[in-house]
Amino acid sequence: MTKLPSLSSEAWLNDPALRRIFAALAAAGGESRVAGGAVRNALLREPVNDIDIATTLPPERIIVAGEKARLGVHPTGIAHGTVTLVSGGKPFEVTTLRIDVETYGRKARVAFTDDWEADARRRDFTMNALYCSVDGGIYDPVQGYKDILGGKVRFVGEPAARIKEDYLRILRFFRFHARYGRGAPDRKGLAACITYKAKLKQLSSERIRQELFKLLEAKRASDTVKLMAARNVLKVLFAPAADLMPIVRMAKIDAAQGLAPDALLRLALIAKAPHSLRERLRLTNAEMKRLEVIGSHVTPHPSLRDKERRAVLYRVGAEAWRDMVRLAWAQSKQRLGDKAWRELLAFADQWTIPRFPLSGQDLLACGFKSGPELGQELIRLEDWWIASDFTESKVALLRRLETRA
Template sequence: MPELPPASWTRRPSLARLVAALEPERVRYVGGAVRDTLLGQPVSDIDCATIHPPDEVMARCREAGLRVVPTGVEHGTVTVVLPDGPVEVTTLRRDVSTDGRRASVAFSTDWREDAARRDFTINALYVDPQSLAIDDYFGGLADLDQRRVRFIGDAASRIAEDHLRILRYFRFQARFGAEPDAEALAACATLAGTLKGLSRERIGAELLALLALPDPAPTVALMHQTGVLAVVLPEATAAQRALLAELPARERTAGVAPHPLRRLAALLPPVPACAEQVAARLRLSKAQRSRLICAAARRPADAEAPRALAYAEGAECARDRLLLAGADVGPLRDWAVPHFPFTGRVLIERGVPPGPEVARLLREVEQRWIGAGFPPETEAQQLLDAVVAER
């Protein structure tokens, strides 16, 4: 029987305490930690499956002195808070009914039955915590070896159970896949319209997770070809998809970390009103919405004065706009946006009467200061003196 290769996370003392509390023969590691270890990738989240019902899981953990939070008891999931990070523990389940958005489940004691309700074969690998032996019910190991993202069983049936699996398929394809699975693509194309029934938050979260990956453009192209992109982001024209294809290389050349909101902005026309509509539709947070709208306000003149742009809009937005425009972000590297050294009181002290004239002159000083390249305060004083003298 195949075994999980050595991995530091499997030797954590706190995880051993959890396994002991649940009984080693009644718990298995499953999901992303197993998959990523087999691929030699970093492991972030650890998930366990167990035959114990949620109430017993919580009782056993508390008896062992482990903190447990009932994060999703109705679906069999609790979160055990360990010193090395939280671990989700889910009772084995089988679907009783599904409507494409939510499922009604019954708890089970059958490992294969639990595996059968999961989405992809590469996510249905179970590992014995003691021997590290792998139970592979649906060919997930072979699919990992071939870098093939494949639904368990009939692809259309899996999607019918949860329509969000369409977007999950493309995200996993972007992260792990090589040649796309023909059955999966056909099912996604046939059922693309079902995504309209999902909450906008779920769609937005999946879309941003996909765009955060190193190079999402080839997968976004697949989404377009299958008609999925037209359902979730109809604003993404051919020109915008081409811009997304260029963006990762620009980010790498500039030494700027990729960001999903910058990639989302690439898929939208440079029209702030459009960005605002998309942000509202995808239920983005206030901060996310502001960043997307600012990136959409890009214009050719941005490249002419990168630091002035960063002063006006913030360094984050300036970098987004410059990268989207294919302009040099070098002037912003290791440069902190300066603080304008004057307030209206300085002008009043120099004899300018309080009122609109103070605000006008202050704006004039600020514009000259920006135009001069943000000189230090000693030089800025000369600009101030000149403006006062000219009034």
């Protein structure tokens, strides 16, 4: 049997704010442990952000314990046993151990219990079903630590049963495999996900978007997307592009260049018409604007001369320039470490975009009246200025205006 490590020296576990929560719950007679993601991440040596606590105390006693210890008390999900306690300005979700009596999608009718193993068996994956006591001891009722070591994302119990409780777990299976998995995915889990993949259509756009974007940013995103495409899981969400090689290249380029994974850019590579996914994936106005700019201008290429690069960069802005170069590089046939593409990407940081020296007020001062003609003349002058490689001064532009008049 694999020996379980201790987390007693972890800084987050020794945080005085968390210790106050443990002390308050213990004073009320409850047994409490950190549960789920915080324990998983600590064992994986990844950052621990949100800390959730499981306890044997029922919700009403959690509230009393928090008030007695002068903690902030917020019954954020009391029907499901969750009370948020605030200590040192930090919120901690404290949830009573529970079992699912009846499940229907994202929600469930629960019964409270003091059985730690029963609570673990209602969770999705074994690596999310570990608990850590205040002294750093780990409780692992479903062999989650072994799966963490082996990079295996495995459902707790029967995969089909877990999936039927919430069909979002299909996407979560692939997302966790993309982030934490190594080697081939769990065979039984994959088979169950494929069997029930059509049920993804029942999920809300918000939930699909959240899981898909996290998946696209994971370290094994490209391999996992290829797996989902091969098993027709991706097709349930949207029609994927025929060629998935660009996302494979983008992942490698991002890693080589130290670029943060960008879910929207990767989506633009795998979806035939990303603009059409606004409602399906609840894309924001800002995300739609990014996609619009990317698709409506000349795509940067290393063959562009500096003057042409400056003209495109001026039109689209630095952020869109980087987006367009990253997409074009991924779709090209050039080497992943190609110097010309690296220089093209860096061009946005090497040239400061100038400001057009004229405004509508300048034309009004020259006798133009407000209206379409003024706007059109301003556009013509700006085009002239860009064609001069941004060298014409305000005085020179006004002189051209006077000449035209």
